[in-house]
Amino acid sequence: RPVLVWFRDDLRLADHPALHAAASAGTVAALYVLDPAQGGGAQMWWLHHSLDAFARDLARHGVRLILRRGRAGDIVPEVAKSVGAASVQAIVSPLPWLREADRGVGARLEVPLQLHVGGSLVDLSQVRAGSGRPYTVYSPFARAILKSGPPPAPLPVPVLRAAEVGAVASDQLDDWGLLPKRPDWAGGLRGMWTPGERGAAARLEAFLEDGLEGYDRARDMAGDENGTSHLSPHLRWGEISPRQVWHALGDRQGSDAQRFRAELLWRDFAANLLMQRPELPERALRAEFERLPWRRDAGALADWQRGRSGIPIVDAGMRQLWHTGWMHNRVRMIVASWLTKHLLIDWRGGAAWFLDTLVDGDLASNSANWQWVAGCGTEAQPFFRIFNPLTQARKFDADGAYVREWVPELAKLPDRWLHQPWAAPEAVLGAAGVRLGEDYPRPAIGLDEGRNRALAAFGRHVKGH
Numbered sequence: 001r002p003v004l005v006w007f008r009d010d011l012r013l014a015d016h017p018a019l020h021a022a023a024s025a026g027t028v029a030a031l032y033v034l035d036p037a038q039g040g041g042a043q044m045w046w047l048h049h050s051l052d053a054f055a056r057d058l059a060r061h062g063v064r065l066i067l068r069r070g071r072a073g074d075i076v077p078e079v080a081k082s083v084g085a086a087s088v089q090a091i092v093s094p095l096p097w098l099r100e101a102d103r104g105v106g107a108r109l110e111v112p113l114q115l116h117v118g119g120s121l122v123d124l125s126q127v128r129a130g131s132g133r134p135y136t137v138y139s140p141f142a143r144a145i146l147k148s149g150p151p152p153a154p155l156p157v158p159v160l161r162a163a164e165v166g167a168v169a170s171d172q173l174d175d176w177g178l179l180p181k182r183p184d185w186a187g188g189l190r191g192m193w194t195p196g197e198r199g200a201a202a203r204l205e206a207f208l209e210d211g212l213e214g215y216d217r218a219r220d221m222a223g224d225e226n227g228t229s230h231l232s233p234h235l236r237w238g239e240i241s242p243r244q245v246w247h248a249l250g251d252r253q254g255s256d257a258q259r260f261r262a263e264l265l266w267r268d269f270a271a272n273l274l275m276q277r278p279e280l281p282e283r284a285l286r287a288e289f290e291r292l293p294w295r296r297d298a299g300a301l302a303d304w305q306r307g308r309s310g311i312p313i314v315d316a317g318m319r320q321l322w323h324t325g326w327m328h329n330r331v332r333m334i335v336a337s338w339l340t341k342h343l344l345i346d347w348r349g350g351a352a353w354f355l356d357t358l359v360d361g362d363l364a365s366n367s368a369n370w371q372w373v374a375g376c377g378t379e380a381q382p383f384f385r386i387f388n389p390l391t392q393a394r395k396f397d398a399d400g401a402y403v404r405e406w407v408p409e410l411a412k413l414p415d416r417w418l419h420q421p422w423a424a425p426e427a428v429l430g431a432a433g434v435r436l437g438e439d440y441p442r443p444a445i446g447l448d449e450g451r452n453r454a455l456a457a458f459g460r461h462v463k464g465h
């Protein structure tokens, strides 16, 4: 009998436990449902191309990907019925709306819905502290996973026998309108990314060859294009599994491999947080942060979004994000800190912009990291550790290559002034062709002034400091 695989954020053939289970139980039918809860401009661009690649990969195995738009709770049972499925197989997701959809589908299906672990390194529901509770702090969480040995080895692509689904209705991907119309803002994305399982495998291979050696140090250098793996959007869409990435490192030891594994564990940790605290995207995990007097300043938020904040390292990051759908991790921390501390703007506004513009926009990692930077997460920087964007820029973009690439109007400034044009003498600005306030803005607030304002606001409202 046919088995229906309901694909979600796991658009791959290899290491797919749900597909594997289906293949060993019967003939295979494949479904993807676009839910109204899904969104984010750059994410939808990625999804379009990822589904396109995935449908072709499945077709090579004779399986047609059924595409449907609407509420999964209605559609999955309907499609399961029309293919005559004996069961529905899927991979566990930490996303609150998908977990709710699982409950809805489960309640309405006449056959079993079986969920498999496959989007995380380990079964997160089993990672528990001595007290039996899930972890809320990263280090013991990571230690517990490492102690239990390597995560399970990845599964190969199974042999597939296709179910007969010719009569089942399917949408045309192009009709979903996931790609930008006018203006076409996706040129930079097309230039940088190859969505799909092969694109993911190629990224991993390139990283193992050119990036892993020296990762521990280079991962913080904003302008180092090979410094990190760029696997995040592929992991986000499940075009590659974290277990595949983990096992591709083999038994390599040393600080580079250890650090890289630690980053994969941060991804699992964020998923673990979202699973136990579904309110993570909306509410500060430390309740007292809900009393903070966030400033409502639409103008400053828009300047930050458009890369016109007046802080070169911040603007470089925000423009990299807009053009490529990705931003360097160190710079994500710097721009998030500038927004939430110096500008005192609610982290949720920044997180929403990230989710709209990142190709790797992931509700778990994004929310957990924003809460971490804003200081309101379970494992947060103490609020008084406020990033100084100038010190950060000098350290992590020491030669200025990153700022010069993304903020070309400042490119002729000498290194000494590049990261702080507001402090440069008029003659230096003139020689570099920069008219401050015209070609490039002045920051909305001074570094010290912003820092003191944040300290005062946080200090009044946050307990224990």
Ligand code: FAD
Pocket: 219, 228, 229, 230, 231, 232, 233, 235, 236, 263, 264, 266, 267, 268, 270, 327, 328, 329, 330, 332, 333, 336, 354, 358, 360, 361, 362, 363, 365, 366, 367, 369, 370, 373
């Ligand atoms: P690498 O350094 O090569 O790391 C390998 C993988 O480890 C990444 O692909 C990612 O899956 C995981 N990883 C690395 N750092 C983190 C981290 N801090 N938290 C969770 N997982 C991590 N990452 C997302 O995938 N989606 C997001 O929406 C997202 N939003 C973020 C928002 C803020 C404010 C900050 C500070 C970080 C955010 N991150 C997010 C984490 C991190 O910046 C990206 O995962 C990383 O930059 C991706 O680049 P890479 O694949 O080259 O990373």
